[in-house]
Amino acid sequence: MQSLPLISVAGLNSEDPAVRAETARQLGVACREIGFFYAVDHGIPAEVMAGAFANAKRVFELPLETKQDMSIKKSPHNRGYVAMADEKLNPEAGADMKEAFNIGTDFPADHPDVLAGKPFRGVNFWPPIDGWREAMLGYFDGCLNLGRLIHKGFAIDLGLPEDFFVSHLDSPIATLRMLRYPASAGQIDREDGGAGAHTDYGNVTLLATDKVAGLQVLTRQGQWIDAPHVEGAFVCNIGDCLMRWSNDTYVSTPHRVRPPEQERYSIAFFLEVNPDSIVDPRDVVPSEAPKYEPITCAEYLAARLNATYEHRVEPS
Numbered sequence: 001m002q003s004l005p006l007i008s009v010a011g012l013n014s015e016d017p018a019v020r021a022e023t024a025r026q027l028g029v030a031c032r033e034i035g036f037f038y039a040v041d042h043g044i045p046a047e048v049m050a051g052a053f054a055n056a057k058r059v060f061e062l063p064l065e066t067k068q069d070m071s072i073k074k075s076p077h078n079r080g081y082v083a084m085a086d087e088k089l090n091p092e093a094g095a096d097m098k099e100a101f102n103i104g105t106d107f108p109a110d111h112p113d114v115l116a117g118k119p120f121r122g123v124n125f126w127p128p129i130d131g132w133r134e135a136m137l138g139y140f141d142g143c144l145n146l147g148r149l150i151h152k153g154f155a156i157d158l159g160l161p162e163d164f165f166v167s168h169l170d171s172p173i174a175t176l177r178m179l180r181y182p183a184s185a186g187q188i189d190r191e192d193g194g195a196g197a198h199t200d201y202g203n204v205t206l207l208a209t210d211k212v213a214g215l216q217v218l219t220r221q222g223q224w225i226d227a228p229h230v231e232g233a234f235v236c237n238i239g240d241c242l243m244r245w246s247n248d249t250y251v252s253t254p255h256r257v258r259p260p261e262q263e264r265y266s267i268a269f270f271l272e273v274n275p276d277s278i279v280d281p282r283d284v285v286p287s288e289a290p291k292y293e294p295i296t297c298a299e300y301l302a303a304r305l306n307a308t309y310e311h312r313v314e315p316s
């Protein structure tokens, strides 16, 4: 049985170009073959990760009414609370047995982009919990920096200038999503009852998991394999936007969450690029005939989210 590769991403920070190149090579193999890898030596302290899980738990413990006051249905910018069974990541399979809470890049209400109503430039909902905002924004920033570092590796592996993605990542669309799956093994007979089989939409996802099993990844050979918890590691995967940008050089791979034996928490950080960045395969793989037209990151993401959430589609 295949397993996901483990990569020490600290090598991308090395002063030695040979170490950076070797780390990027490992990353490139993973992104071309399975589209998933574990990132270790990533620099986010264990206590920061533990704190994020403690805070995620607190938000789900709030009364339902308080959570519904922060409903994602009230945000055009993909922020807030998603109630149990309100989402279908695989619309053909049925509702996901999970609840979620999203925060995005934090903008003040008077930021020019917010006032102008730019897509994905909105304010966050903040749960009424002391210290929550500061702790989660600290974790968000840690993930963002890790995502930038991993993009340096992508650039090296793809034969681009090391800083190719830097200008695309100065104010990116990014979503930190806390997830809670109730114990539901034996109650739902769908293998993907926690989260329906899907690919992620953005460039890269950095997922922190607790010790409860559930995540599975589809190999190129069509086999579902477990992606077990690895202490201190992020499960990272390529999203559809980077697959498109790289002209399918990197693959976004279907994954799902089985109904867990025990209550399960995970925290996903979905990183795209700046809303106005042009995602054009000609820029990333100039030697190949492009399979996709150029599109802005915001346009691409909006189209994908509109297909997932009924509430985002304007009633006709």
Ligand SMILES: O=C(O)CCC(=O)C(=O)O
Residues within 6 Å of the ligand: 179, 195, 200, 207, 209, 214, 215, 255, 256, 257, 266, 267, 268
């Ligand atoms: O909870 C997990 O382990 C995976 C969640 C996931 O794939 C997603 O939210 O996109």
Ligand SMILES: [Fe+2]
Residues within 6 Å of the ligand: 198, 199, 200, 205, 255
């Ligand atoms: Fe996912």
